[in-house]
Amino acid sequence: DTEVTQTPKHLVMGMTNKKSLKCEQHMGHRAMYWYKQKAKKPPELMFVYSYEKLSINESVPSRFSPECPNSSLLNLHLHALQPEDSALYLCASSQVSTVRYGYTFGSGTRLTVV
C-alpha cells in the first residue's frame, strides 16, 4: 500500500463553519505534513509532524488546527476560515530517518470558503 488517502476530495464551507480534513497512510511513515497550494503556485508547508509530535508550524493562523491521533492519521481542523483560505490542501508523508526519500502526496482536498 503506497498511498496517502485524503478525505473529502472537495469541501465547501461557510466562514462560520467548523470542518475537518482527514489524511491516512499505511506505509509506516513517521513524518506527515500539511501543505496549502494556491493556483499556479508551489505547495506551501503548513505543519510537520514527526513521530506524532508537531515539529514545525510555519506561522499558520490559529483558525487551522492540526492533530495527529496516531502514526497513520493526520487531521486538519478548520474554523472561521476566510475566503482567501480557499486552496488545495495536500497531505504528505515520508520516512523520517533518511534523506533519500521524497514525500508521497495524497490527492488533496479542494477547499472553497464562501
Added chain:
Amino acid sequence: QKEVEQNSGPLSVPEGAIASLNCTYSDRGSQSFFWYRQYSGKSPELIMSIYSNGDKEDGRFTAQLNKASQYVSLLIRDSQPSDSATYLCAVRFGNEKLTFGTGTRLTIIP
C-alpha cells in the same frame, strides 16, 4: 534562506522532442533532489530522485545533478502530450523539510 529556482515557463516542446527542465539551488549542503510532476488540479507525483553527481535514468526520464554548480535538471525524451504538466523541483537538506521551486509549466505540442 534556502532557495530553489526554476524558470516558470511556459516551455513548449514539439511531440517526440527532448524537453529539458532546469533547477538551481542555493544551499551547498543540500543532499537530496527530487522532481515532481503535477497535472492541473491534481497533487504532485514523485517521478525522479537523485543524490549523487551524474545522471540517473528511468524510462524516458533522466535526472542530472551537478553539486559543484548547484544545478539539477530533468530531461524527458520522446515527449508525449501526456507529459504536459507543471514540473516541481524539490531539494532536501539533511532531515529538513523539502524546499520546492516555483515549478516549470511544460506544454508538449502535437
